[in-house]
Amino acid sequence: xxxxxxxxxxxxxxxxxxxxxxxxxxxxxxxxxxxxxxxxxxxxxxxxxxxxxxxxxxxxxxxxxxxxxxxxxxxxxxxxxxxxxxxxxxxxxxxxxxxxxxxxxxxxxxxxxxxxxxxxxxxxxxxxxxxxxxxxxxxxxxxxxxxxxxxxxxxxxxxxxxxxxxxxxxxxxxxxxxxxxxxxxxxxxxxxxxxxxxxxxxxxxxxxxxxxxxxxxxxxxxxxxxxxxxxxxxxxxxxxxxxxxxxxxxxxxxxxxxxxxxxxxxxxxxxxxxxxxxxxxxxxxxxxxxxxxxxxxxxxxxxxxxxxxxxxxxxxxxxxxxxxxxxxxxxxx
Amino acid sequence: xxxxxxxxxxxxxxxxxxxxxxxxxxxxxxxxxxxxxxxxxxxxxxxxxxxxxxxxxxxxxxxxxxxxxxxxxxxxxxxxxxxxxxxxxxxxxxxxxxxxxxxxxxxxxxxxxxxxxxxxxxxxxxxxxxxxxxxxxxxxxxxxxxxxxxxxxxxxxxxxxxxxxxxxxxxxxxxxxxxxxxxxxxxxxxxxxxxxxxxxxxxxxxxxxxxxxxxxxxxxxxxxxxxxxxxxxxxxxxxxxxxxxxxx
Numbered sequence: 382x383x384x385x386x387x388x389x390x391x392x393x394x395x396x397x398x399x400x401x402x403x404x405x406x407x408x409x410x411x412x413x414x415x416x417x418x419x420x421x422x423x424x425x426x427x428x429x430x431x432x433x434x435x436x437x438x439x440x441x442x443x444x445x446x447x448x449x450x451x452x453x454x455x456x457x458x459x460x461x462x463x464x465x466x467x468x469x470x471x472x473x474x475x476x477x478x479x480x481x482x483x484x485x486x487x488x489x490x491x492x493x494x495x496x497x498x499x500x501x502x503x504x505x506x507x508x509x510x511x512x513x514x515x516x517x518x519x520x521x522x523x524x525x526x527x528x529x530x531x532x533x534x535x536x537x538x539x540x541x542x543x544x545x546x547x548x549x550x551x552x553x554x555x556x557x558x559x560x561x562x563x564x565x566x567x568x569x570x571x572x573x574x575x576x577x578x579x580x581x582x583x584x585x586x587x588x589x590x591x592x593x594x595x596x597x598x599x600x601x602x603x604x605x606x607x608x609x610x611x612x613x614x615x616x617x618x619x620x621x622x623x624x625x626x627x628x629x630x631x632x633x634x635x636x637x638x639x640x641x642x643x644x645x646x647x648x649x650x651x652x653x654x655x656x657x658x659x660x661x662x663x664x665x666x667x668x669x670x671x672x673x674x675x676x677x678x679x680x681x682x683x684x685x686x687x688x689x690x691x692x693x694x695x696x697x698x699x700x701x702x703x704x705x706x707x708x709x710x711x712x713x714x
Numbered sequence: 715x716x717x718x719x720x721x722x723x724x725x726x727x728x729x730x731x732x733x734x735x736x737x738x739x740x741x742x743x744x745x746x747x748x749x750x751x752x753x754x755x756x757x758x759x760x761x762x763x764x765x766x767x768x769x770x771x772x773x774x775x776x777x778x779x780x781x782x783x784x785x786x787x788x789x790x791x792x793x794x795x796x797x798x799x800x801x802x803x804x805x806x807x808x809x810x811x812x813x814x815x816x817x818x819x820x821x822x823x824x825x826x827x828x829x830x831x832x833x834x835x836x837x838x839x840x841x842x843x844x845x846x847x848x849x850x851x852x853x854x855x856x857x858x859x860x861x862x863x864x865x866x867x868x869x870x871x872x873x874x875x876x877x878x879x880x881x882x883x884x885x886x887x888x889x890x891x892x893x894x895x896x897x898x899x900x901x902x903x904x905x906x907x908x909x910x911x912x913x914x915x916x917x918x919x920x921x922x923x924x925x926x927x928x929x930x931x932x933x934x935x936x937x938x939x940x941x942x943x944x945x946x947x948x949x950x951x952x953x954x955x956x957x958x959x960x961x962x
Contacts, residue, residue, distance in 0.1 A: 446802070448957070473804045482958050483799035486791075488739040489732065500728035501803045503720030544804070 396460075397421040398548050398579045399445065404454035406440050406603075414440040416603040417454065422548070422581055427574045429594035430583045433698055437603040438583035439481065442552050445581075446478045459547065474502060477541035478550045484533075487526035491517055491536055494525060495543060502544035511539045515569055531562040538569055548579045555589060567592055587691040597690070599697045607697045611690045620688030620696065622662035624669065626680040628653035640668040654682070725805055729813025730820075737821060747783055747821060751775045751829050755836065765839035768829065769924040773917045774888075775825045776852055780818055780859030782884040785866040786876050788814070793873035797956045807956070815860045822856050844923040847931065851919035858912060858939045861946025868953040887913050912942045 399422035406414040414437045422428050430438050443449035445456050447463030459475055461468035485494050492508055499505040512518045515535040520528060528536065534554060541549055551570065555563040563586075570593055574580060584590055590597045591611040599607035599614070607614050621644075628634060634645060634655055644657040644665060659665040666685065673680050718724055737743055754771045758764035791797050800810060833839035842848045870879045894900055894908025895917075908914060915935035922932050 448798070448802070470804070470806065473802065478802045480795070480798060480802065482795045483802065484795035485799060486732070486736055486796055487794070488736040493732075493735070497728055497732050498803060500719050500724045501805045505719055540799070 395424065398424050398426075398459060399581070400455075400457040401441075401445060402455045404441070404444065404456060405452045406437070406444060406449075407452040413452075413603050415444070415451075418600070418603070418605050420598055420605065420608070422579055424579055425574075425577050426595045427570075427580045427582060427593055429590035429597045430581065430600055431585065431587065431590045431597055431694060432583075432600035433585055435602075436600040436698075438600055439552055440603075441600070442478070442480070442550050442581070442583060446476065446550055447472065448478075448480075474544060475546055476548045476550070477544065477546035479534075479537045479541050479552060479554060481552045481556070483537070485525045485536060485540070488524060490522050490524055491528070491539075492521045494536065495539060498540050498543040504545065505543050506545060511542055514542060514572065515539045516565065531558055531565075534558075534566065535569070538566075542573070546578065548581070549573065551580065551582045553583055553585070555584070555586065563589070587689075587694050591690045599694060601698045607693065614697075615688050615690045615693045620692050621658040621660055622688060623656055623658055623686040624662065624666060624684070625654065625656040625686075626669075626683040628655060629673075629678040629680075632678070638668045638672045640665055641672070720804075722809065725809050726813055726816075729805075729809060730816045733813055733817030734820065737817060743783065743787065747779050748825065748828075750778055751825055752832075755829065755832055758833075759836050764837045765833065768833045768839050769842070769920045770917065771829050771833075772826050772848075772852070773855070773913070773920045775829065776822050776855040776916060777859055777888070777913055778884065779822050779825065780856045781863045781866065781887075782880045784814065784818055784860055784863035785870065785880045785883075788864060788867040789870040789876035789880070790873050792867070792956065793876075793958050795958050798958060801956045811860075811864065811950075815857065818860055819853065819856050822852060826852055840925075842924045843926065844928055847923035847928070848920065850931075851916065851923055851935075854936065854939050854943075855916040855919070858916075858943040858946065861943050861950060862912060863946075864954060865946045865949035868950060868955060872959040887911055891917070910938050912939070915939050 401421070402419045403417045404415055404419070405417050408414070418437075418441065420428075430441065432438050440449065444451045445458060445463060447469040450464065456463055458472060461472055463469050463472060486497075489497065491512070495508045495511050499508070506514075508521075512521055515538050517532065517535055517539060520532055525533065525536065538551075538554070541551075554570070555566045558566065567589070570580065570582065574593070582589070582593060594611060597607070597609065597611055597614055598605055624641075624644075628637075630653070632653065634642065637645070637655075640661075641657055644659040645655060646658060657665060657669075662685065669680070672678075751771050751774070754774065755768075758767055758771070788797075797810075801807065830839075830841060834841065866880060866883055867876075870876045891908060891911045891913040894904055894911070895914055900908070915932075915938040918935045919932055919939075922929070
């Protein structure tokens with residue numbers, strides 16, 4: 382292993398858990414799944430890889446966890462190359478993968494499935510602890526084939542936790558969930574993060590990325606088109622801030638100051654409701670409020686909404702139709 | 715549970731236990747494994763001289779359970795994503811395969827004992843004369859057909875086509891072996907082809923071990939089975955996929 386010289390009493394390992402450099406995956410017909418991506422996962426970090434279907438998220442996870450070959454580039458997972466078979470065998474004791482297309486034996490119970498996986502690790506978690514972590518205590522003696530889709534995905538996560546992994550890859554862990562089930566899964570993932578596990582999470586739900594992730598990569602057609610904290614990403618694109626309020630009774634919007642009028646648009650128009658979109662929120666807001674104070678108006682329902690991760694995501698991927706926007710903005714019933 | 719975990723032995727023992735569990739819990743696998751030898755036994759019972767043909771049922775059980783039954787199960791588990799999930803754990807592929815082989819061997823031994831006991835009970839068939847040789851052939855045949863079963867599973871594109879592909883291979887081998895080995899007027903070179911079809915040497919070995927004076931191990935049959943075992947292992951090593959088909 383290569384590493385910088387360290388102090389002998391240093392206990393915290395601050396090297397990145399995963400380093401990916403210029404990773405490419407090209408198929409025989411010339412099309413590529415990944416067009417040279419580079420990123421790092423730091424210890425204890427939750428990294429969300431956000432992108433529409435077909436962006437290369439699953440290819441990335443499969444290459445980085447050694448179940449698919451790469452065309453070029455380097456991958457260093459816990460200091461080892463997952464393309465090296467003997468290194469991969471050792472990595473499997475420290476790295477867990479929750480793949481979309483993996484499943485469990487249908488004729489075993491939940492408890493038996495966990496007991497089976499315990500045999501594969503030298504210091505496994507107990508079955509009771511695993512059941513409690515994912516909230517499957519009441520289904521412990523049910524056969525896998527009797528579980529609901531959401532319960533099966535929770536079993537996937539429990540199985541991934543058996544060997545106390547240092548790194549977990551979750552490939553679209555909540556796709557197809559209803560909002561309540563998604564929220565329960567988020568709690569499990571947040572618990573893992575609190576325990577210090579490094580997590581790579583792929584998703585096409587922006588709300589999922591902004592709720593769980595310390596950092597977000599936006600992937601589009603095999604390329605990284607955005608990277609940063611959820612807030613940085615949303616702020617980096619000079620996206621429009623939305624300012625909205627209701628006009629004082631009896632006033633028309635032509636009476637608003639010019640800077641505000643210039644950004645008018647949106648708003649439902651009912652009861653004098655108006656919305657302004659602006660890339661200069663400070664000046665626009667100042668113009669609006671000083672105009673209102675000068676004329677003695679009260680701006681009812683005044684709201685200032687910063688650009689959301691969702692908007693930056695849509696701007697970055699250039700896809701409005703191809704992503705699950707409805708799912709990202711849906712309210713929890 | 716305070717059992718030792720994470721060792722090769724712990725993994726192997728767990729694999730055998732799990733394979734046994736899922737075999738006996740799946741009624742259709744139990745039914746198809748045991749119904750064939752029982753139906754054949756019954757057919758013998760109502761025919762002439764039933765005791766003379768019991769050994770062929772044992773050979774057929776080894777062939778169908780080790781080859782066809784295993785190939786279908788492996789193809790199904792692969793398509794469901796079970797194998798992919800297991801391959802993401804520290805469980806080595808060789809241990810998964812050995813666990814399946816051991817479990818299939820156990821099922822075949824139970825089947826064989828059942829066939830011998832039932833035929834003795836139903837029509838007073840005598841016990842096999844050379845038990846050690848018989849056991850050796852049953853074990854070698856099982857190993858060979860498990861290896862060929864995995865090789866066959868690597869030819870199956872997805873779960874839907876598993877029964878068709880495995881039945882075609884199973885019946886093809888069976889028919890070719892019987893026709894080329896027993897029908898009169900088959901040219902010598904075709905008979906020679908029939909002799910090396912994997913089912914034929916198993917029948918030969920089981921026949922020799924079953925009845926009559928011992929003339930020594932039929933080494934040619936041992937050699938042919940061993941060669942097919944090597945072919946099965948080599949093919950599986952190179953061609954076996956653990957991931958589900960992607961063109962679903």
